[in-house]
Amino acid sequence: MRSPSPRLPVLLGVVVVVALAVAAGWLLHFGATGTGTADADAALLTDAVAVRGPRLTTAAVTVTTIGSTAAMAILAVSMCVVSWLRGRRADALFVAAAALGGSALFRLLKSLFDRPRPPVATRLVNETNESLPSGHATMSVVIVGALVVLVWPACGAAARVVLVAAATLWVAAVGATRIYLGVHWFSDVLAGWFVGATWLAVCVVARRSWGSRPGEPAPQDADPITPDDPAVDR
Template sequence: MGRSTLHNNEDKDRTADGVEHAPAGLTAPPALPRPRPVRDAVVAVVLALAAAGGLVAAFTGVGPAQADAQLLDESVEARSSGLTALAVAVTNIGGTVAMAVLAVAVAVWCWYVGRRADAVLAIAAMGGGFALFDGLKNLLNRPRPPVDNRLVAVANESLPSGHATMSIIVVGTIVVLAWPGRGTAARVAMVAVAAAWVIAVGLTRVYLGVHWFSDVLAGWLVGGAWLAVCVTVWSWWRSRRLVTETSGG
């Protein structure tokens, strides 16, 4: 029947000098990679198994959880007024509410520029992740570290860390959406900055005395697994739509 929507968008990116510029990042629909549903599903399953293992280890006190008390004690000993102020700032910026607001902002932008499937990914990943970690907290009901060690107020259960879960989901979603069309250096920089931020947010929860380290580790794994599931569905859906539009269906 004609060219796909993707090709139409590429035509819009042709400048006056006649040079066609491939869209990239969050400003326009990028070229879709060849779908690899089996690979994506395998990655999601592996991460889901790792998340389950992390939750079990934290809940039963084995594996990484054996270092929880020592790491908390070391964090308390390392406290200073400057570090505490920095930790509070990072933990607030990387909090669950702040991450939800960021995800909504990304979704609104994607919707505005015509990337409807990407907007749905941002909202679904954030909303589903929030429900997932909240449900796990209620189910596992793991106590937080002693009140005397806490520097900020908290209200719900400890496992998994909501900050760790939501930071990796939302920041990871942004990396996924900004990935196509970027050069190697830009991709390495994105991953490095994203990883540094996610790690920093998670570690502030231990430093501030409101989470065991195994809570944070489990949160990273749960968030990574949920993000992998969402990206797998998103990639499959966009590839399916592209095939339909290209074939004139």
């Protein structure tokens, strides 16, 4: 039986990128025009305002601050530094590309669509730039997703389930706080998640593709085991 082509994961990754990009494009269009989203956006914002309370607001502000683009930038820099010092320069470049590209992308899209935020009267925090897509949602997916990619090889099956669940819950929580605080419509957040996922997928595919080029070493998922390693049976 012939072994699968080493480029098969890259090709599958390209399919995922295209699917995510199409979904993100549709969500951006719907959010910008209000087609099919206006009622849901208004209803969810109304529901968020209705359930507000002091403790919940404190928790939401805390989560949204930790999940801010500034905090994600600090996390990305930390990941880059640690990867570089450990000799994993490909990982450092991967995180840098993901962070810088993701930040530039969501800012470009905000300027392009120029969607107004929800009414000032509903906001619990101050925001002055455009609404679509949510930068918090975009960068939480990109940076937390990049962290998952880096630690994935070191995790066992059970740990991977916990890792993905924790990352998903965190990204969802950050997005939910943006609606609760009245600074984003739901469609902004949803579009941000898909924009972030699309860019993260592009970076992962590029990383994998570079490693599968003839003459190029594949990205190292873990430190190689040498004959002197005590874990090797003799």
